[in-house]
Amino acid sequence: MHDGSRILILDCGSQFTQLIARRVREARVYSEIHPPTRSLAWIKEWKPTAIILSGGPSSVTDEGAPSFDPAILDVAPVLGVCYGMQWIAHVSGGEVKGGGHREYGRAEIQVKENRGLFAGFDAGERSIVWMSHGDHVEVVPKGYVLTASSDGNPVVAFRHESKPIHAVQFHAEVAHSVRGADIIQNFLFDIAGAKPDWTPGHFIEQEVAKIRELVGDAQVICGLSGGVDSSVAAALVHKAIGDQLTCIFVDTGLLRLHEREQVERTMGQHLGIKLVTVRAEDRFLTALKGLDEPEAKRKAIGHTFIDVFEDASAKEGKDAKFLVQGTLYPDVIESVSAKGGPSATIKTHHNVGGLKPDMKFQLIEPLRELFKDEVRNVGRELGLPEEMVGRHPFPGPGLAIRVLGAVDPVNVETLRRADAIYLEEIRAAGLYNEIWQAFAVFLPVRSVGVMGDGRTYEHVIALRAVTSTDGMTADWYAFPHEVLARISNRVIREVKGINRVVYDISSKPPATIEWE
Structure with missing residues (x-):
């Protein structure tokens, strides 16, 4: 375990939990994700510089919902995110309600005080954030101060009056939260006193x-x-x-x-x-x-x-x-x-x-x-x-998971040659370093084509290229049309058994980067 500053992230089930770890690491502070079942004694022995409670799909009143010993709030500075905020409010005497103020996607918040998490913001500043919640905090707990609100929800951030406990209803870790990185860094460095020693x-x-x-x-x-x-x-x-x-x-x-x-x-x-x-x-x-x-x-x-x-x-x-x-x-x-x-x-x-x-x-x-x-x-x-x-990632199972369905040696060789042409053309166009990962996929379907005035019934190659930082999320790469045209022309002309090329424009999520 890293012997410098370290942030303990307790995973309450959000698919954004890994993004919290990413944002903390990007600030050069070490972080680890652990389940909410870690005991208070274990957490104390881990000696976190700070604790972040993630979001999650549960309601705090559900049977079996993630929960913690309330004494965790006195172990180290704490940041609650979404479900984490609701849990803090619930155990501190606040009121959490289901429905009524549901928010999904982009939302605009208004900062009530420009200190703590919102240091560097202007008083009254409005900022775009990413929301994803059904339940909401109706009443701020006693001993806590409201620090931000939105038109759809009067309570989207609060802090303890004297303890280093802060919470936000929105997902600061998501790129769509415009100043999310500022909020996370304010927590890490100004509130928790972490050092950027993860190098x-x-x-x-x-x-x-x-x-x-x-x-x-x-x-x-x-x-x-x-x-x-x-x-x-x-x-x-x-x-x-x-x-x-x-x-x-x-x-x-x-x-x-x-x-x-x-x-x-x-x-x-x-x-x-x-x-x-x-x-x-x-x-x-x-x-x-x-x-x-x-x-x-x-x-x-x-x-x-x-x-x-x-x-x-x-x-x-x-x-x-x-x-x-x-x-x-x-x-x-x-x-x-x-x-x-x-x-x-x-x-x-x-x-x-x-x-x-x-x-x-x-x-x-x-x-x-x-x-x-x-x-x-x-x-x-x-x-x-x-x-x-700088090489693009290549999966351990290799081409076996890029030949969809059963793995036939002839199909593997067909894919290998199509993939080589694809990467060669990407490099020739000077695009290789702009793309996080690019590869071809052999599809287990055939389509009708016309070659040399004759009918063909041959296989299909799919092309995949994405931009990403870590592979946890990814967007499809917008190739110049002329590059795709050259790739398609060469693959169909030079690789026996292929008469059609398609391009995958799915992002992750909902798709994964690899097809299998």
Whole structure:
């Protein structure tokens, strides 16, 4: 755990909880998300610099609704957001009602006092925020002061008269709240006295020490995919233990075009890490045979990965005790409720929920609490080349979850060639660094076309490109039409078996970035 300032976020079930963590991290303050079931004793032992109570779908009077020991309000400065505000009002003697003042989407608030959360605002200033609530605080608790209101709700923010307890009905963490970052930073620095000490250098220093203590003189292997996450994880562990680390690169037969050659060249020449390449295309394709459901495919790939690692480790004679993986915080959040909280499970990531329960390795996941942009910054601090840390994300299951439905080797190769053309044209247009992730998808449908004056009945390729910061939310990228036209023309002309190209204009949410 980070030894500087740290913010404890208690997850009451909001899908925005992860955005709170993002905003705190962006202010260079460490944060962690934990369930509301953490005991008062645990919270005190964690020693938070401040506590944030998230929003959530429950009513404070519902049976089984998230709740806390009221003594939590005396442990550290507290910020209640939406449901968190309603809980503070409820346990402090205020009145919370359902309905009547429901607000969803953009709303305008009026600041009543320009201090505390609203320091730097003008007195009486109106500001756009993002609301998402059915219940509302009808009466401010005794001992608290109203600090903001809206036309739809007379109570949208309050503070305690003397204690560092503040609350807002709106979601300051959402980008649509125009001055939300100012409000969060006012809480972190002016109210809680946090220090902006969450930096890549500090993280590396702490993780290197932890890895050395954990590993001792044991041997370690790293599942290296060549993507940003596993490359940064490998570099970090290598910095800690040097030649005790052996990286195993598995050619699953589900990689991008020339992926194996690029990984062998870059990792061997630049990092000087021992790299063992395992050709396991047949094993993965056999494991996937007959599977068309995404979760089943992910689990089959995860289990096969571990089998391959175990076999490779035994073959190398190292008898490795630890396995390094590039698991990130969004992987954990989407695979299980964050730290066991009530937020919904979205999908199982092969390196989180897909691992074999009886595997012999002890996991080392040094990036488990980082978002993607933080991983890139750690990679730069470690001296990795920009061509490596700036690469678009590539999922561990590879092309298996981009060939929708059953995985056929011919369809994989078709997709691989279409994807290569897509990325080549994006780079040629100078757009690669503007896009967070871009890839092609092979659809399990056929459409009628006309080629050379003849009828065709062939497959469809979908193109996906998004802008994002961390992968938790994403918007589709608005390509210039001429770029899309070139990509479509080349894919249909050069890739056998494709006669139609479509572009995905879905954002996340409601869609996910990957199709499976």
